[in-house]
Amino acid sequence: MELIKKTILQAVTTGTTTGCTGSCRIIIPNSGATYCFKIGLTQEAIDIGFFDAYVEYGGYGYGGNDVNLSGENIIQVSVEPIGINNLL
């Protein structure tokens, strides 16, 4: 298991305050902010030839794709086919 750490900036907003003349604003944390970030989960697999690298059932797709919403795990083949354009 890997531990992933990332530092993100805290979302801020402006709030009002008293004790000043005119329109006063202060910078305050935005407690209602939604923090969104994308995690790419990849499994390093070495293509050893005919028995191509594959993700064990229960893993995730390659290449930083999001896990699809259903949580379905799809095995990905990585061996390049030959002459695939002939099927088009």
Place this chain on the structure above:
Amino acid sequence: MNIIQSFYQVDNKTCYKINKINDNYLINYYSLLLSYITLKKLYGNVTMYCNQYAYDKILKHIPYDNIIINDLLNITTSNYYNDWALLKFEVYKLQKEPFIHVDGDVFIFRDLLSEFINGEYDAVVQSVETSPIYSKFYYANLDKLVTYNFIDLEISTKTADKYDGNIIGYNCGVVGFKNMDFLKYYTKKAQEMNMLINNKTIDSVIHAPMIYEQFVLHELLIKNNMKCHEVLPSEDVLGKGYNAAGNIHGYTHLLSGNKYVQHFVMLIREKILKDYPEYINYLNDFEETIADADIEFLGHSKINSYF
């Protein structure tokens, strides 16, 4: 010349590993049907060698010109992943005259076999195949390969120089023989190699079929100075890449688990419906039998790069 294919189904086994049991082996039907169609169009007559289970589940829905059912006992579930390619050698042993064997996931859209059929060749293969698996295996077992007469060291080294020092094999998506004495010799040596792998005399084997089928064929052909035709020329395969070479020459070989990739299967299906509509009934009949099958198509990690 006899055009032959083979397909033996052992339980629900497929060529890739998965931690569950399902009916994905049935998906082989689509590639097998298109493979047959393309061969039939060009060469007129296709013979299929199979076991009863493969016939009952899949092959009876393809109108092969000849079907030879042979239930083999030497490939079982426990040794399937290393030994499945040995089934082809059992089919070779049955051949009494020159033939060409085409894998069930190979589609030939142009006449690529007449050069071998009409020419002065001992054998035909799909193409050279480069993989670090061959070099790793070769150098780890060099002394044994000489001792057991799989290679001629001088010839082997000179040949590797042509491929930047890499040891290669011959991909057998298409493989055929006119020299039947050589075929007998090759079959014997391939089975010997498998035995040496199984009893651990020879090691550093990542993928046994690549070694006993493809590496052994290449080394024996060059060792015995046999004339071999390559369906996909090596200058195209090595210069432009395998996929591009296939595109140029009208040759498709899905390889490995690609025959279970949903996108590719759909393309095959559409190709049959569009270009070979006379086979629609066969497709419909088969699909009725798999309506309740537990099928889980695979994806491909680089699908977007192909289309």
